[in-house]
Amino acid sequence: xSLLPFGNLPSYAPRHFVPAxxxxxxWEHIAPLFDQLETRSSACATVADxxxxxxxxxxxxxxxxxxxxxxxxxxxxHTDDAEAEKAYLHFVEQIEPQLKSRQFKLGxxxxxxxxxxxxxxxxxxxxDRDTKVNVELFRPENVPLETxxxxxxxxxxxxxxxxTVQFRGEEKTLAQMGRYLEETDRALRxxxxxxxxxxRLQEAEKFEDIFExxxxxxxxxxxxxxxxxxxxxxxxxxxRFDYTPADCRVFHDAIEREILPVLRQLQAERRQxxxxxxxxPWDLAADPQQRPPLRPFAQVEQLIKQTQNIxxxxxxxxxxxxxxxxxxxxxxxANRKGKAPGGYQSTLAESRLPFIFMxxxxxxxxxxxxxxxxxxxxxxxxxxxxxxxxxxTAPIEFCEVASMSxxxxxxxxxxxxxxxxxxxxxxxxxxxxxxxFFPWMAAxxxxxxxxxxxxxxxxxxxxxxxxxxxxxxxxxxxxxGYEQVRAHLWHRQLHLFLHPFxxxxxxxxxxxxxxxxxxxxxxxxxxxxxxxxxxxxxGSRPLPELFAAAxxxxxxxxxxxxxxxxxxxxxxxxxxxxxxxxxVNTQD
Ligand SMILES: [Zn+2]
Numbered sequence: 001x002s003l004l005p006f007g008n009l010p011s012y013a014p015r016h017f018v019p020a021x022x023x024x025x026x027w028e029h030i031a032p033l034f035d036q037l038e039t040r041s042s043a044c045a046t047v048a049d050x051x052x053x054x055x056x057x058x059x060x061x062x063x064x065x066x067x068x069x070x071x072x073x074x075x076x077x078h079t080d081d082a083e084a085e086k087a088y089l090h091f092v093e094q095i096e097p098q099l100k101s102r103q104f105k106l107g108x109x110x111x112x113x114x115x116x117x118x119x120x121x122x123x124x125x126x127x128d129r130d131t132k133v134n135v136e137l138f139r140p141e142n143v144p145l146e147t148x149x150x151x152x153x154x155x156x157x158x159x160x161x162x163x164t165v166q167f168r169g170e171e172k173t174l175a176q177m178g179r180y181l182e183e184t185d186r187a188l189r190x191x192x193x194x195x196x197x198x199x200r201l202q203e204a205e206k207f208e209d210i211f212e213x214x215x216x217x218x219x220x221x222x223x224x225x226x227x228x229x230x231x232x233x234x235x236x237x238x239x240r241f242d243y244t245p246a247d248c249r250v251f252h253d254a255i256e257r258e259i260l261p262v263l264r265q266l267q268a269e270r271r272q273x274x275x276x277x278x279x280x281p282w283d284l285a286a287d288p289q290q291r292p293p294l295r296p297f298a299q300v301e302q303l304i305k306q307t308q309n310i311x312x313x314x315x316x317x318x319x320x321x322x323x324x325x326x327x328x329x330x331x332x333x334a335n336r337k338g339k340a341p342g343g344y345q346s347t348l349a350e351s352r353l354p355f356i357f358m359x360x361x362x363x364x365x366x367x368x369x370x371x372x373x374x375x376x377x378x379x380x381x382x383x384x385x386x387x388x389x390x391x392x393t394a395p396i397e398f399c400e401v402a403s404m405s406x407x408x409x410x411x412x413x414x415x416x417x418x419x420x421x422x423x424x425x426x427x428x429x430x431x432x433x434x435x436x437f438f439p440w441m442a443a444x445x446x447x448x449x450x451x452x453x454x455x456x457x458x459x460x461x462x463x464x465x466x467x468x469x470x471x472x473x474x475x476x477x478x479x480x481g482y483e484q485v486r487a488h489l490w491h492r493q494l495h496l497f498l499h500p501f502x503x504x505x506x507x508x509x510x511x512x513x514x515x516x517x518x519x520x521x522x523x524x525x526x527x528x529x530x531x532x533x534x535x536x537x538x539g540s541r542p543l544p545e546l547f548a549a550a551x552x553x554x555x556x557x558x559x560x561x562x563x564x565x566x567x568x569x570x571x572x573x574x575x576x577x578x579x580x581x582x583x584v585n586t587q588d
Contacts, residue, residue, distance in 0.1 A: 003074040003084050006329040009351040012384060015063075017056035024067040025090060027098050033060055034102040041109040050115040054127075057106055058389030064099060065349040065389075067091070076340035076357060077332055100143075107135045126542060127390050130239060137237055139224045149217050156210050156497040159203060165195040174199065175341070181285040182293065193282035197485045200492065204484075207491040208459060218500060219455055231452040234501040239395065242543045242554065248445060248504055251556035255442040255507075256472060258561045262569060263435050267476045278478040281485075294364040294426055296417040300334040303360055307370050310413040315528055321381045322374065325354065330377075333370065335359035343369045345376035345403075352392065354380040364426050367417060368407055375406030383538030391540040396502075398546045400509030401516065402535055405550075408517035409528075428575040431568055434514070436475075438507060443473040444493055445504040452500075463487050508556060514564040515552035521567070527551060 023029040037057055044050040071088040078084050110116060110131055119128075164171050167180075180192035200207075215230075222233035231245060271279045273288035287293070297303045304326065312319040325331055330353060332339075343358030354377035360366035379394065379402040386392045393399075411430055414423035450465045451457070457465075467487055479486045490496055495503045519527035534550035544554035553560050 003078050003081060004070060005073075005077060005332045006355070009328060009348060009353055011350065012352040013387075015059060016052075017059050018063045022063070024064070024095070025087070027095055030064070030095065031098070031102070034106070037106055038109060041106075041113060044113065044115055047115055047118045050113060050119065054110070055387060058387075061103070062349040062389045062392075064095075065347075066351070068096070069346045069348055069355075073346055073355060073357065076344075078338055079340050080338040097143075104135060104138050107131045111135055123540075126540060127388065129241060130390065133236060133239060137225050137233075139221075142221050142224050145217050145221050145224075149214060149221075152210055152214050152217070153498045156207070156494075159206060159210070160492075160494070163199050163203065165199050167192065167195060181282060182287070184286055184290045186283070186286075189282040189286060190280070197281075197482065201484055201488060204488050204491065207488070211497060212459070214497065214500075215451060218452070229452055229455060230500070231449060234452070238501060243508075243556075245449060247556060248449065251504070251507065251561075252442045252446050254556060254558040254561040255438045258558050258565050259435060259438045260473065260475075262565055263439055264476050266432055266435060266572075271476070279476060281477055281479065281482065284477070291425075294418070294422055295362055296364055296367050296426075297362055300360055303333060303366060303370060304331065306416045307367070307374070307410075309416045310371075310410050311374075313413050313416075314409055315532075317532070318378060321378055324381075325356070325377065328353065330355045332356070333358050333360050333366075335361050343373055345373040345380070347380045347393075349389065349392070352380065352384040364429070367414070367426075368411075368430065371407045371410035372403045375403030378402065378406065378532075379535045379538075382532060382535035385536075386538045386540065388540070391538045394537075394539040394546060395543055397505045397508045397543055398512070398534075398539075398550075400506055401512035401547070401550060401552070402531075404510055404513030405516040405531060408513055409520060412520075424575045428572060431572055431575075434510060435565075435568060437510065439473040439475070441503055441507045443469045444490065444496065445501075445507070446473075447490060448496065448501055448503075466490055511556060511560065511564065512547055512550065512552045514568070515560075516550055518564060518567050519551045 018033060022033075037053065037060065040053060040056075044053050068091055071084075071091050074084045075081075075088040116128075161173075163174050165174070165177065166172075167177065174196050177192050177196050181189055183189055183192075218230045218234075222228075222230040225233055227233035227236070235245060267279055267284075270283070270288045274283060274286075276283065297306065308319060308322055308326075311322050333356065339359060340357075341359060343356070346355045346357065347353070348355060356370070356373045356377055358366065358369050358373065360370070376399060379399060380392075383392050383394075394402075407430065411427050414426050417423070418426065446469050447466055450469075451462065454461070454465075466489075470486060470489070493503075516527060516531050519530065530549065530551040534546055537546055537549055541549070547554040
């Protein structure tokens with residue numbers, strides 16, 4: 001695998017069970033390892049035997065996971081290499097489906113094991129309940145339905161990805177059109193926005209068709225598993241033991257009451273600054289004072305060096321972790337031809353090391369992305385000492401606390417990149433983005449609650465339900481003349497199609513991150529110590545305990561949302577610059 005940016009990585013611990021070399025591309029080389037574990041389970045006569053068996057099972061899962069990550073990294077770093085793509089797809093299509101049923105079998109053996117009840121309760125509580133759900137929900141008759149669901153998901157992605165528009169004589173993808181919404185020329189913004197909105201609208205029927213087929217499949221999957229609807233099934237399948245659909249509805253209410261007014265206020269200010277009679281959908285991404293975009297760095301080396309300085313100012317341990325990653329070439333940050341879009345943190349499960357991939361081009365969002373992904377990377381490093389593989393990963397609701405907190409904590413030191421005024425502008429944009437996110441998240445989440453608790457609804461009823469939510473969580477933007485676009489706005493939210501119910505997690509995590517940041521405003525050292533201790537727990541404790549360890553209540557009601565929004569408003573007021581004349585270059 002010479003396509004990987006890193007070479008040999010130090011292994012964290014010597015292997016105990018999996019042979020030094022395994023031909024991972026061939027199932028017949030992997031299957032015997034599962035056979036051995038199955039046979040061995042009945043021979044576990046003591047608690048110590050069973051614990052060793054669990055560690056060996058974890059070692060096998062980690063080595064498989066490591067292989068999958070390496071193939072994924074190689075492919076995304078070299079999209080033009082056909083072999084790399086083939087190797088990854090082979091693994092996903094030929095190896096992973098077989099792994100699923102073998103992992104299920106091991107789960108069954110564990111649950112039926114006579115020594116299971118003797119295991120230390122607190123230590124295995126989370127593992128036990130996760131395994132129970134995996135085994136409980138597994139239905140062989142759902143496997144082909146899930147395959148069909150995936151196929152429809154690919155169809156959605158293909159359709160979305162294939163859309164292009166003709167803009168000023170050139171064919172552009174919708175993603176490429178995004179940057180024109182940041183232009184200061186309003187007519188140009190409107191032209192770009194309309195092209196994209198109309199192009200999506202042309203395919204509205206197709207998006208609806210795909211979605212309806214998906215909803216039907218999901219209702220069947222839930223019914224097969226013995227659930228009255230997909231809402232209840234999804235909460236169980238996502239391992240949501242610690243909050244309910246009712247808690248999410250309380251969260252929606254809190255957002256409506258405490259956050260929406262802040263968003264409306266911010267947009268009113270934006271309208272004033274832009275000197276417009278009304279904000280239109282194409283007026284939301286441009287700088288309201290017509291300043292050119294921020295340019296935090298020119299070369300990726302500067303991005304690394306300055307981010308390193310930020311970590312040094314937060315904590316020496318963090319700074320060392322980041323140096324360590326550079327030493328082992330675990331960062332591939334620069335945009336270049338032949339690289340997949342986007343950014344991610346991937347964990348090499350066997351060496352227990354993080355890898356960060358992104359496409360930096362010198363924008364402020366690159367700084368934010370690196371802080372975010374490094375938050376994930378610190379989580380990986382902090383939970384390295386955990387020997388049980390399943391506990392080296394936390395639930396997504398908490399993983400994003402790790403990353404989003406790092407954005408907020410790191411943003412306190414943006415002067416490493418900018419003069420004071422520009423640093424404030426970046427901080428302001430970031431906080432406004434957080435405020436903007438919550439109501440949209442609430443609309444998407446509430447929409448899914450509606451969809452999956454109204455089986456057999458018609459297309460017209462669904463549109464009406466969406467529009468009601470757009471009114472409830474909507475901002476002050478004037479949509480006159482674009483009512484159809486607004487009625488189908490949800491088509492662009494990939495999660496509804498590909499990852500049902502997976503969106504509220506970001507809202508929950510953002511609350512946690514704001515709380516970590518609020519704690520740091522009070523006592524920086526204590527807040528940071530709590531944050532690190534919580535990260536070190538990995539996934540070994542239930543969500544409310546992970547939050548508590550980080551110094552955050554696990555509560556999405558108005559009583560925890562309100563003070564956090566007050567803090568955001570206070571900070572925004574501090575960052576506010578005096579109003580300047582429109583059209584004047586106001587860069588300091
Ligand atoms: Zn993340």
